Every structure is written in C-alpha cells, then in structure tokens.
Amino acid sequence: xxxxxxxxxxxxxxxxxxxxxxxxxxxxxxxxxxxxxxxxxxxxxxxxxxxxxxxxxxxxxxxxxxxxxxxxxxxxxxxxxxxxxxxxxxxxxxxxxxxxxxxxxxxxxxxxxxxxxxxxxxxxxxxxxxxxxxxxxxxxxxxxxxxxxxxxxxxxxxxxxxxxxxxxxxxxxxxxxxxxxxxxxxxxxxxxxxxxxxxxxxxxxxxxxxxxxxxxxxxxxxxxxxxxxxxxxxxxxxxxxxxxxxxxxxxxxxxxxxxxxxxxxxxxxxxxxxxx
Numbered sequence: 001x002x003x004x005x006x007x008x009x010x011x012x013x014x015x016x017x018x019x020x021x022x023x024x025x026x027x028x029x030x031x032x033x034x035x036x037x038x039x040x041x042x043x044x045x046x047x048x049x050x051x052x053x054x055x056x057x058x059x060x061x062x063x064x065x066x067x068x069x070x071x072x073x074x075x076x077x078x079x080x081x082x083x084x085x086x087x088x089x090x091x092x093x094x095x096x097x098x099x100x101x102x103x104x105x106x107x108x109x110x111x112x113x114x115x116x117x118x119x120x121x122x123x124x125x126x127x128x129x130x131x132x133x134x135x136x137x138x139x140x141x142x143x144x145x146x147x148x149x150x151x152x153x154x155x156x157x158x159x160x161x162x163x164x165x166x167x168x169x170x171x172x173x174x175x176x177x178x179x180x181x182x183x184x185x186x187x188x189x190x191x192x193x194x195x196x197x198x199x200x201x202x203x204x205x206x207x208x209x210x211x212x213x214x215x216x217x218x219x220x221x222x223x224x225x226x227x228x229x230x231x232x233x234x235x236x237x238x239x240x241x242x243x244x245x246x247x248x249x250x251x252x253x254x255x256x257x258x259x260x261x262x263x264x265x266x267x268x269x270x271x272x273x274x275x276x
Contacts, residue, residue: 001056004032005248005263006270007241008198009095009143009178009223011038012058013047016227016238024240025055033057035226035241036274038095038143040065041072042079049082052089059276060086061143063094063131066124067102074130083138091274093135094143095178098124098158104149125161132165132173141174141273152186159189166193176273179225181206184214191219196273198223201231201239204250212254217265221273222247 012021012035028035034057039045045062052060062082064074083090103120106112112120135142148154155177166173177190180197190197191214198221203212212220224230224247227238231246248266252259270276 001029001034002032003034003057003267003270005034005241005244006222006267006276007033007035007224007226007244008176008221008270008274009038009061009200010035010226010241011044011228012226012240013037013044013051014227021051022054024242025051025058028241029055029057031242033241033244034059034270034276036061036091036143039063040095041069042075045079045082049086049089053086059091059274060089061092061094062090063096063143064127065095065145066097066099066127070123074127074134076130076134079134080138090140091276092141092143092176093131093138095145096128096131096142097144097146098128098154098161099145099147100149100154100157101147104153121157125157128158128161129165132162133169135174136165136169136172139172141176144175144177145179146177148182152182155182155186155189159193162193162195174273176221178223179229180211181208182211184210187211187214191215196220196269199247199251200225201229201234201243201247204231204246205235209254212251217251217255217257217262218269220251220266221269222251222266 037048039048039062048060052058107117146158176196179200224239230239252262
C-alpha cells in the first residue's frame, strides 16, 4: 500500500473506540493513512496484533509500558510466540521505557518515601532493559515512553541505560522517543545517539518550534497517540490517525519547507525505520 501519511503511535484498540475502530481504519485506508497500534501489556499487545491482522494499513508494536500495568512482568515467552506468529504485522517493541512523572509527584507529595521511589525506579529499569535486549534479539526498533517529572530526569536515566546497552550490543539498539515534547537540548542528545523522535498533536498548540527546528527531518516521525492530545483544530475531541496531517503541516511551517516534500520524507522515514 502507498501511504500519504503515517501515524506511528495510536491506541485505537482502547475501549472508547469499540464499534468504531474498524470504520476508522477503513477511512484511513481511503485517505492513504497508516498507523502502528501500540501494546502496553500482554492483553493490549494481543489486541494490537489482532487489529493489525484485520487491516492492511495497521501494524503493531508489542511490549510493556513502564507504569500502565505494574502487576505484570515482561513475559518474554509470550511476546516471542506472538512475534513468531505475526512477523509481518509487528514492527517494533514497546511502548517501554521510564516514567518518573507520577512516582516523583507521589514522592514530593509525601505519598511514597525515598526507598519506595528507588524501588520503583529499579522496577522500571529492569523492565526497560529486558525489552531492549528482546528488541535487539529480534532485530526490531524500540517504541520508547520516556516521561520526566522535571529537568529531564527520566530522559537522562534513559540515556544512561541506552548508552550502556548500545555498547553491550555493538550499536544494534534502535529507538524512537514517542510523544516528544522536551526542549531542543534533549532532542539534540537523542539525535546525537542516532535515535529518533515522534511529534504528537501537542506541537500544534504548544511552543515547541525550537525543538522541531533542532531535529533533522530524517530523524522525526508524526503521531497522534490516539485518543490523547488531539491537535488543533480538534482540541477536546478524541484524537484519531485521521488527524495526522495537522502535525505534518505544523512541521512544514516550522521548517519552512513545502508540505508535500515534508509529507513524502516523513513516510519514507517510517518505511525505512520500521521496515514497512
């Protein structure tokens, strides 16, 4: 299939899309829009794969979110079976990574102590490391969820972990930082390491122009993180991949490039990075 736009991160399998997701995917196909449906645990990873199997323009990512399901460990046997049975549909591992936002807030609010916070960081690190190893083992890129509380704390720890694993794996770690809304200096650290970022609808209503300018066009993607953070002019509605053109237009405006040129480049990035 030829794509006009590609949303690399969506959650159309969420319950709020029950009864509508297949129609959304069909409408996406008529407009030449593709997406990657994201897993956050075993149940949602299976749902993402099932959804991808139904639609030519939908692919899947499988893995364990750092905080969405704290009771579940990374079941490598399950994910390996799922991958082996659906190699054409699964294009990356995640979303995985580090999320310090709520644990740090709980620490500062006195709802957890320093020991508990350290334990939580250790749990997240272990989950992250296991998925990095799994991705390299299967020659797939990572879909990273890295959310800091302040001063890019989670991003800096993620860099340390990725640098360590990159050295261990001889440069074979490939990763995309999804929903990227940090400043230009963190963006430059990501690009310096050969990783990529994906920009969500937030770029259409927040001042992130300097961050967009700091990232070369060949190192970026667009995403909706559907149903979250709908772009202008859809604020207040559930986001869907049908809104992805708004992010492409914003990037073209900031880069002062022709929209068609940016559109083609972003699709090529997806095809090359995710082997679609």
